[in-house]
Amino acid sequence: MKVGLFIPCYIDQFYPMVAIATMQLLEKMGCEIVFPLEQTCCGQPMANSGFNTLSKGCDRNFVANFSDVDFIVAPSGSCVLHVKEHLADAQNPEAAEFIRTHIFELTEFLTDVLKVEKLDAHFPFSVGWHNSCHGQRGLHLSSMSELVAPHFSKPISLLNMVNGLQLHLPSRIDECCGFGGTFCVFEEAVSVKMGKDRIKDHEENEVEVIAGGDVSCLMHLEGILKRKGSKVRVMHIAEILNSQK
């Protein structure tokens, strides 16, 4: 199975360890990984700011890079959702359609395509799980507190396979952290307040690590944690699932 690894731009630049963990994890599961070197970004920053029209160049570049694989996997619910919902290429509509239907967020790929049932992972820490909205409400990686529907969570069932990990859920199980793309700078006050409140909720459980599936949310929470000199770390789920003794 040939898997094209899509590494969102801010992960490539600032959180390479998340990309490395994603790659190693998928390789352990027997996937053949390719990382198309000319990839850049999914175009979401422009589109969510109202300039979807400006993301056409990104779209074309994306299609050119990811046409030659069986699946595309990314460690980011938000970017995957954007590609699924908005990727378009007038010159190459079929290739774009293939990508939209074959791109997966990491945990859904592990759960739904690779059907992972056990993991050789060890992570002896107290971990709080942060549900990122786009993965949850957009990609349906887990049930949502607003709906009357059966409970499930793809990332949490994976975390439950990790030895030594103690999982703690915050009291507001799926409230947004306030990152929201450019919202984090244009609505700085509310954005930071939302982040502080999520952190407080996790702190009540005395977690050592706040884990999530979207680095953008984690980067925002990390920024607040560091500013207040907290010892709590943020980690992407790929890093945890890839941890061994």
Add this chain to the structure above:
Amino acid sequence: MSKSHAALAAEFTADENRTDWHDETLWWVRQKRDKAVQQIPEWEILRQWASAIKEHTLSKLDEYLAIFEREAISNGIKVHWANDATAHNEIILKIIKEHSISKIVKSKSMLTEECHLNEYLHQSGIEVIDTDLGERIVQFRGEPPSHIVLPAIHLKKEDVSETFHEHLGTEKGNNDPQYLTESARTHLREKFIQSELAITGVNFAIAETGGFVVCTNEGNADMGAHAAKIHIACMGIEKIIPKAEHLGVFTRMLARSATGQAITTYTSHFHRPRPGQEMHIVIVNNGRSRQLGREDFRNSLKCIRCAACFNTCPVYRRSGGHSYHTAVAGPIGSILNPNLDMKANADLPFASTLCGSCTNVCPVKINIHEQLWKWRQVIAEEGLVAPSKKMSMQVLGYILSKPSLYRLIGKTGRWVLRHMPLLVKFKSLNPWYKQREMPEAPSESFRDWYKKNRRS
């Protein structure tokens, strides 16, 4: 233009204790809603039905409005049509003048807020008493409501006590809610008894019967309408449902979504004037037909004003209703108001993280967060985004479509972050850094690592 949502929100959050209190109070309402809906196994089916009934009605709105008018007239109700807020206000003023009336009470109607009826009548020397307790409180304070169901939710009991002391002469510093409510009740009772004309809103207007339904928890709509010799009900054109049998779907959802109650305390059905009474209905367009014509935004007209989307919205809970600078705040306001005045409300679709919780709680399944995204595209298209933001997006779009340029900038960016942190961290230029640290810049990107470690 008034201050932007972001600026007003920053003012609101500056008082962190009050922000916490506001957030927690509304979160508590959201939790009550969750408990109530979790007891209805068929909840998601009800949402589907409610949405479908509204969808159908909107597709034949002209027909149902005509049927409603015909039936209402045959019931003895006088029907008026208003194409905009001014027409609405003029119709009401005319009725008041014809009867030379000065004592007027009004129960909650977001439409009259949208049309600024009180201010309009005030200019003609006519005072309207708002009889919903929360609305009366904000009216005393000269403020607009901050929430469509809980108009004074931004105020603490100390604020209410202060307001009542000033306007009703209650004991200074007595914050006992029981005492304060009792004083307001006595005050309002007097107004009800004296009132000659009562204005109410409309929650549902039923085409087949020509009747309408008003839902309140305080019974103030009934008190007003029963005491006065003239009743004027104001409704937007989207309040129509085809048949009485459809009503139950909505009344089961409205109060559960709004406050977690099984049903509003009063669900009052009005069909015809009682002997000697005059009953009017003012049916208002005010931009709704324009919204109906916008395919992407049409189903915002399904809204039943339950405010569930307000209570769940993590931004609303922390920025307060006044930060939306419009009569209808919150997520639904952010997709309705750009239709009324795109320029003045161009900031509102951006006052969201697009988390999608609003869409999930909405009893009529309006895709609120998707419409927020779509409004952003329309607003950018219309050139209503700040030029600096537009420019930065153009630059970003260009860089990200050119892989080699992206790599170069990435390298430089990390180099700058590592070597000149003070420059990047120049606070006034970087809103990120005001209350957050920047991510640490690693020496190599994943791309560099990959080339070294994986490529043969």
